[in-house]
Amino acid sequence: MTNAINISITKKAFIHLLKQKKEGKVGMRIYREWSGCCGSRYVASLVEAPREDEFVYSINGIKIYISKYLAEFMGEIEVDYDDELGGGLMVRASAPRCEGGAC
Numbered sequence: 001m002t003n004a005i006n007i008s009i010t011k012k013a014f015i016h017l018l019k020q021k022k023e024g025k026v027g028m029r030i031y032r033e034w035s036g037c038c039g040s041r042y043v044a045s046l047v048e049a050p051r052e053d054e055f056v057y058s059i060n061g062i063k064i065y066i067s068k069y070l071a072e073f074m075g076e077i078e079v080d081y082d083d084e085l086g087g088g089l090m091v092r093a094s095a096p097r098c099e100g101g102a103c
Helices: 011-022 068-074
Strands: 006-009 027-034 040-047 054-059 062-067 076-082 088-093
Touching: 006 011, 006 054, 011 062, 011 076, 027 068, 027 076, 040 088, 054 068, 062 068
Parallel strands: 006 076, 027 062
Antiparallel strands: 027 040, 054 062, 076 088
16 A cells, blocks of 8 residues: 655645634545536645544645545546635646546
């Protein structure tokens, strides 16, 4: 099992995460969720602590939690923040997003 993931955080995302850290959210969990016909996508949520089955990465004081299982498939990850249309963290991964659709 490997946990060699190349993680980058854009400036917008980093500023957003620093603000959240000051409000008590100490880490960001990156995980996979199903998203309709295309299969799955990678998403992020702010959390207080890692789970037992997660690797913990740290970039400039920002903690990132990724399950050990998922880490094997992730490759490169970029975390960005979109402040338009309600805003939110976005995760782009070099791993395939779609695993075959059902539509």
